[in-house]
Amino acid sequence: MTRAAARRRTPVDKFEDRRRELADAALLTLADLGYARTSLRTIAENTAFSHGLLHYYFADKVELITYCVRRYKAACVQRYEGAMADAATPEELAIACGEGLAATLADAPLMHRLWYDLRSQSMFEKAFRDDVAEIDESLEQMIWGIVTAYADRTKTDPTCTSSEAYAMFDGLFQQALMRHLDGSAQALDDLRRGCRELLPRLVS
Amino acid sequence: MTRAAARRRTPVDKFEDRRRELADAALLTLADLGYARTSLRTIAENTAFSHGLLHYYFADKVELITYCVRRYKAACVQRYEGAMADAATPEELAIACGEGLAATLADAPLMHRLWYDLRSQSMFEKAFRDDVAEIDESLEQMIWGIVTAYADRTKTDPTCTSSEAYAMFDGLFQQALMRHLDGSAQALDDLRRGCRELLPRLVS
DNA sequence: CGCGTCGTTGGACAGATGTCAAGAATTTCT
C-alpha cells in the first residue's frame, strides 16, 4: 500500500496490468503447489521478473494472495455463467447442469483444487475470509439460479434453501474433484449423474 | 524411523505412549493454527518438552503429521459410532442423524476445521493421501449406514450411491461448520434441518 | 541534452524452519 497508491498516468493503467500479470502467474504457482508450499520467491521464479518486484506491486504477501483470490473469482464466475443458457425441458436443464459442472472441473482441476485450499485457509486466516465468502456467495447464487430455473420448468417449487442446495452441489463437486485428481476415470461421469439426479430431489 | 524402530522393553509400550502424547499435543496446535502455520517448534511449545524431542519420536515432520492424522481418525470414528443406536421410527432416525452431526460439530469445531484443512493438503501432499482417503472411506461408511437404516425403516431402497450420499452430507456439514465458526447462531439448526430433510430425498 | 520519475534488479537483513548431533539426565537392569 506504501507506493502502490494512486497511479493513473497512462489512460490504460499499466500499473494495474502488471498487477494482474503477476497475480495470474502467482495463481498458476499456487494451483501447482498449494498455499502452504508457495513462497514469494517461488512465485517470482514462474515469472520473467525478480522477487523484489512483487513488493513493488504488492504491499505484502497477504495483499498479493488476496488479490489473487479476487482474480480467481473473476475467472471463475465468467466461466460458469452462460454455461447452460438454453435448455428447454427440465431434463435438458439437469443434463446441462451436470455437463457444465463436469466440464469446468475437467477444464481446470488444479484451479478448483486451489479454491478448496484457499477456502480452508480462510477458516484460519482472517484476511482471506471476506473475499472467500464473497466468492462462495456468488457460487451459491449460481447454483440457486439453476435450481429455480429447474423448478420453473417443472412447475414446482424448491424444497430447500439456496445454501442447502449449494452445500449439496458443492459436496458432489468437491468429491468428484478429489477422485478425478486421484485418477478415477468415472469421477466425471459420477458428477454428471449426481447433478442430474440431485435437481429433482430439491423440488416438489 | 532411524532409532524409532523396534522398541518393546516394557510390557506397556512407553515409546508408543509418548508418541501418542506428543501427537495429541500436535493435534491441538494444528487445530488452532492450521497446517500451513504450524511448525515443529510451535508444537513443542504446547508441550512439556523441547523441540528436539520430536525428532526422537518421529523421523520428520511428515511422519508426525501422518501419525496425527491417523490419531485423529481414531478419535473421530469413536465419537461418531454408537451415536444414533436406538431410533425406532424413521423420523426419529432422521432427527437423531441431524442431532448427532450437529452435536459433534458443536463439540469440536476446531478439529473438524483441521480435518478439512488436512483433506485439502492431501490433494497436494501425496504423503497424506492414503491416510486421508482411509478416513474418508470410514466416514462414507458411517453415512451409508444411516441411509440404509433409514431405507429399512421406511421399507424403501436408497436411490443414490454411498459416495453420493456422503458427498451431500459432507457438503451440508462443511458449510455448517464454516458458518458456525463465523459466529452464525443458526448454523447448527440449519444442519439439523438439512440432515432431517436430506434423508427422505435419498430413498424411494 | 539533462533531469526526474518509474520500473526493475539484486543483495542484504533478521527471523523462522526442519534437521541433526553431542551430551546431560533419567530410568532400567544386574
Next chain:
DNA sequence: AGAAATTCTTGACATCTGTCCAACGACGCG
C-alpha cells in the same frame, strides 16, 4: 550401587522466508 540403555535438552547447521533498500537502466519531458 554401578553399568547400560533410554529419554530428553541444548545448541548448532544450512536453508528458506518475508521484507526492505540502494542502485541501475529506461523513458518522457522540459
